[in-house]
Amino acid sequence: MIQKSLLLTAATLTLLLSACSQKAPNIPDAQAGKNNVSDVTQIADKTVSISENTYGNENINNGKDGTNTNKYNSSSNGFQSIYFGFGDYGISTGMDNNIAKNSNIVSNTPGKIKIEGNCDEFGTDEYNYALGLKRAKAVKDSIVAQGVNAGKMVIISYGESNPVCSNPTDGCYAQNRRVDLRLVK
Amino acid sequence: MFDIKHIKERFLRILLLFLVSVYLFAVDATLKIEKDVEQRTRIAIVDASAIQSSAFFKILLSDFKISGHFLADSIHHNGDLNSNYLLPILKSKEYVLKYALIEHAGAKLIVRLLKASDSTEVFKKTYAIPTKDKIAFLAHKAISDVNDVLKYTDISWINRYVVFSRYTKPRHSEIVLADYTFNYKKVIISGGLNLFPKWADAAQKSFYYSAYSGLMPTLYKINIYTGAKEKIVTSEGMLVCSDVNKNGSKLLLTMAPQGQADIFEWDIATRNKTQITKFNGIDVSGKYVDDESRIVFVSNRLGYANIFKKAIHSGTVSQVVYHGKNNNAVDAFADKIVYSSRESKNSSGTHTFNLYLTSSMDSLTRPLTTTGANQFPRFSTDGSVIQFIKHRGRGSSIGYTNLASHQSLLFPLSGKKIQSIDW
Numbered sequence: 001m002i003q004k005s006l007l008l009t010a011a012t013l014t015l016l017l018s019a020c021s022q023k024a025p026n027i028p029d030a031q032a033g034k035n036n037v038s039d040v041t042q043i044a045d046k047t048v049s050i051s052e053n054t055y056g057n058e059n060i061n062n063g064k065d066g067t068n069t070n071k072y073n074s075s076s077n078g079f080q081s082i083y084f085g086f087g088d089y090g091i092s093t094g095m096d097n098n099i100a101k102n103s104n105i106v107s108n109t110p111g112k113i114k115i116e117g118n119c120d121e122f123g124t125d126e127y128n129y130a131l132g133l134k135r136a137k138a139v140k141d142s143i144v145a146q147g148v149n150a151g152k153m154v155i156i157s158y159g160e161s162n163p164v165c166s167n168p169t170d171g172c173y174a175q176n177r178r179v180d181l182r183l184v185k
Numbered sequence: 186m187f188d189i190k191h192i193k194e195r196f197l198r199i200l201l202l203f204l205v206s207v208y209l210f211a212v213d214a215t216l217k218i219e220k221d222v223e224q225r226t227r228i229a230i231v232d233a234s235a236i237q238s239s240a241f242f243k244i245l246l247s248d249f250k251i252s253g254h255f256l257a258d259s260i261h262h263n264g265d266l267n268s269n270y271l272l273p274i275l276k277s278k279e280y281v282l283k284y285a286l287i288e289h290a291g292a293k294l295i296v297r298l299l300k301a302s303d304s305t306e307v308f309k310k311t312y313a314i315p316t317k318d319k320i321a322f323l324a325h326k327a328i329s330d331v332n333d334v335l336k337y338t339d340i341s342w343i344n345r346y347v348v349f350s351r352y353t354k355p356r357h358s359e360i361v362l363a364d365y366t367f368n369y370k371k372v373i374i375s376g377g378l379n380l381f382p383k384w385a386d387a388a389q390k391s392f393y394y395s396a397y398s399g400l401m402p403t404l405y406k407i408n409i410y411t412g413a414k415e416k417i418v419t420s421e422g423m424l425v426c427s428d429v430n431k432n433g434s435k436l437l438l439t440m441a442p443q444g445q446a447d448i449f450e451w452d453i454a455t456r457n458k459t460q461i462t463k464f465n466g467i468d469v470s471g472k473y474v475d476d477e478s479r480i481v482f483v484s485n486r487l488g489y490a491n492i493f494k495k496a497i498h499s500g501t502v503s504q505v506v507y508h509g510k511n512n513n514a515v516d517a518f519a520d521k522i523v524y525s526s527r528e529s530k531n532s533s534g535t536h537t538f539n540l541y542l543t544s545s546m547d548s549l550t551r552p553l554t555t556t557g558a559n560q561f562p563r564f565s566t567d568g569s570v571i572q573f574i575k576h577r578g579r580g581s582s583i584g585y586t587n588l589a590s591h592q593s594l595l596f597p598l599s600g601k602k603i604q605s606i607d608w
Binding site: 045046047048049050051052087114121123124125126127129130131132133134136137140154155156157158159161162163164184 | 356373378400485513514
């Protein structure tokens, strides 16, 4: 009885272990030999192409309107750009004069002012858009602290989309870590 | 004294129990076959096209490789499509894929899968598309079907579109559709500053994107087949859709309604927003995790960019990553989290960014890359493959890592720098 069990076990073992070998499975005959014509219809559906060239009504002169005398100033309308250290969004004391000058112009300008935050190319753009916004807000808050009405200013971030230079140098990266100011037209 | 008969019977019972367990395991294994490295299916590819294309052959090879299920012969064999004759050298393989690519007004691909041992045909299909520019998708569909016929785990992600944005000049960008190899590319939106595209639905009929025209950014949804555009929301400062929940009813948005960027959950139907993070610094890149009950996100709340986790409806924030000096990109699938970490400068003076895989459930972490600047990690829709962009020296590539097989593929990227990508 025990010997028969052992033989049965050995036979079962042999069968099962051969079934466990990882060869590619046999394909049922029903699937072989089919000749289906298939259109990859969803992929083949024609997708659109849209041009959104309405953007650009603003004067994007990046400081080339003749009102700036500072070589590295990319603001317009007499404003001075504010520059930041790597990853920073605090206003350094070296930028106090620029803040004061900007506050004076904002106070004496009837229209709205746009404050644009920018970054260098390091890091993800989503992080850089947030960092650029922090910089723009820091500049706005500094001008408000000078007594200017906050409602005169609107802030926006351009992340790393608006470089003034593209050389892979520390000097160029520093120029791109900035806030620009300009009149809203 | 010892009862020998009793001991033998007990041994047999244990042995039979073991064998039954092995058998059940074998049955489970055949329901979903994952092949380890040594047992990938060896397959050769035979080109029967009248005009042969090495570019198309390479797409087929890439599809086989990234699946993780095949060891494809890289030799570009030639042969007759309808004949069952196979060169003796091919008999060492398990399967042979014969194909003929016909390009006329559009393109047609005929494939036959034969068993190498006896030339039995196990699969035959013809694919056609009306325009030649999408020829790469013919290859992807064919290989995806071959994979399915052989009952390997699904790789249908290779059929999907990639959508990405890239800068064309300062404050201008374009949004582009591509296949995963970037052989196919088509500009969907040109002109203006349109960024951060994010697929709106699993069928890839629409995507969200941020338009930065005028004073305030606006989130739109666009149908890629009809061009129909829907305005979702406008927010001062910045506006990015970083994730969409599974049924498409809710979005994770980075927005700054008071000039302070935080992460919000936006309900498409009610147009209500729920603020998830409240921090006076930077919180961005929210991604659903743990059955959409939590998010992982990037924050500088410790003084540098790092990865954190928070339940959507409670206030506690917990740190996910405890290494690295700057972890500023994250993606999640189920409980898996992938992130990009800035590491020390290499010998050429440039920083490396490497990808790491961790979990929301434990702290086990493993690196996925070791060289270059690897960014934009993105899980495939089934979580099995991670897409990323690698910058190394003056060149860039789009890369894919199969998490099960540990295989990686890189495809060269040319043109302008990618701003954002979704898959």
